Amino acid sequence: ARRLPQDPSFKFCYSVLNRVSRSFAIVICNLRGEIRDAVCIFYLVLRALDTVEDDMALPDEKKLPLLLSFHTLCYDRGFSMDDCGTGDYKELMEKYPLVVDAFLKLSKPYQDVIVDITKRMGAGMHDFIEKDEVKTIKDYNLYCHYVAGLVGVGLSNLFAMSKLEDPKVFASPNLDDLSNSMGLFLQKTNIIRDYLEDIMEEPAPRMFWPREIWGKYAKELDEFKLGCNREKAVECLNHMVCNALSHATDALTYMSKLREKSVFAFCAIPQVMAIGTLAVCYNNGEVFERVVKLRKGLSAQLMVKTKSMEDVYRIFLVFARDIGSTAQTLQMKGSDPTVEDVLKAVDA
Numbered sequence: 001a002r003r004l005p006q007d008p009s010f011k012f013c014y015s016v017l018n019r020v021s022r023s024f025a026i027v028i029c030n031l032r033g034e035i036r037d038a039v040c041i042f043y044l045v046l047r048a049l050d051t052v053e054d055d056m057a058l059p060d061e062k063k064l065p066l067l068l069s070f071h072t073l074c075y076d077r078g079f080s081m082d083d084c085g086t087g088d089y090k091e092l093m094e095k096y097p098l099v100v101d102a103f104l105k106l107s108k109p110y111q112d113v114i115v116d117i118t119k120r121m122g123a124g125m126h127d128f129i130e131k132d133e134v135k136t137i138k139d140y141n142l143y144c145h146y147v148a149g150l151v152g153v154g155l156s157n158l159f160a161m162s163k164l165e166d167p168k169v170f171a172s173p174n175l176d177d178l179s180n181s182m183g184l185f186l187q188k189t190n191i192i193r194d195y196l197e198d199i200m201e202e203p204a205p206r207m208f209w210p211r212e213i214w215g216k217y218a219k220e221l222d223e224f225k226l227g228c229n230r231e232k233a234v235e236c237l238n239h240m241v242c243n244a245l246s247h248a249t250d251a252l253t254y255m256s257k258l259r260e261k262s263v264f265a266f267c268a269i270p271q272v273m274a275i276g277t278l279a280v281c282y283n284n285g286e287v288f289e290r291v292v293k294l295r296k297g298l299s300a301q302l303m304v305k306t307k308s309m310e311d312v313y314r315i316f317l318v319f320a321r322d323i324g325s326t327a328q329t330l331q332m333k334g335s336d337p338t339v340e341d342v343l344k345a346v347d348a
């Protein structure tokens with residue numbers, strides 16, 4: 001069945017989308033044609049999977065098989081969960097049959113991409129549920145690949161299928177690393193920004209800061225909550241920011257290949273928000289006291305000012321220079337941020 005403008009299933013999907021991510025919903029709704037519906041459903045299926053992964057009340061004997069089979073539920077009109085997630089996410093899980101109905105109205109190629117990425121992501125989440133911490137930077141990159149890098153791979157395929165972007169470029173496996181970096185840049189920024197929110201999580205916090213990095217600055221990751229460890233905490237924070245910045249050049253390369261305005265805005269706006277967030281977090285001890293966010297006015301400005309690749313280069317340069325100059329003064333003071341990573345990002 002094709003989608004009608006007043007279709008109740010899509011009306012529900014867009015209403016949940018607008019509630020769970022106000023600013024990002026705007027850029028999704030700006031996408032042209034069928035890709036708008038495909039990305040809206042893709043976003044909701046991923047949020048539902050994320051809700052299952054995050055639900056600490058769900059016992060492992062239920063959660064593990066559900067992560068592995070979640071992709072098959074895109075076709076299951078009877079699937080719904082009345083005890084999973086909170087707020088808008090609880091309604092998303094309860095009324096999942098409406099998401100399934102909308103999903104089944106998408107063209108088959110779009111359905112196949114959404115199911116494939118959901119399957120691979122669910123399998124990756126399953127592997128990481130068993131690990132109780134992220135030890136190496138390799139594991140850190142692998143976890144972020146599963147929960148965010150794969151989203152980039154899926155989006156590139158949707159862009160190619162919609163013909164809004166050149167299939168020779170966006171359906172090519174050569175692009176996978178760049179697509180992956182787009183996701184890692186966003187996810188690592190979220191992981192850095194959300195340190196306090198995550199470590200205060202009840203009953204058991206799930207932390208993604210890799211021991212290979214924080215182990216150089218503390219014996220236990222929760223030591224950074226204590227004011228007396230603030231100096232070490234901030235040195236670790238700066239190290240984490242530089243690690244995230246190492247994906248900036250790939251992200252810029254990916255964005256420079258986009259041609260369609262609405263697709264470009266959809267991709268570029270979260271990226272400029274992320275570089276801005278990294279700049280606000282860099283050398284900022286408040287990350288260990290509250291969730292540090294870009295001021296509302298600045299986010300709004302970034303959204304309207306991100307129209308072209310020149311805008312993105314300029315914005316990345318401003319924020320990378322900001323980080324670089326702070327790093328320079330710290331360098332004078334003998335701390336050890338990996339300045340060359342930052343300056344490499346500036347040279348992009």
Ligand SMILES: CC(C)(C)CN1C(=O)[C@@H](CC(=O)N[C@@H](CC(=O)O)C(=O)O)O[C@H](c2cccc3ccccc23)c2cc(Cl)ccc21
Pocket residue numbers: 020021022023024025039042043046147148149151152153155179182183184186187190266267268270
């Ligand atoms: C984990 C994540 C980074 C993939 C989440 N993710 C994003 O962060 C959203 C942005 C978002 O949700 N922002 C929130 C703010 C916030 O969460 O901090 C908002 O309310 O504005 O963008 C990404 C996203 C957008 C465009 C291109 C991408 C390429 C690779 C990977 C992800 C890409 C996203 C696209 C899709 Cl289809 C699904 C999820 C996401």
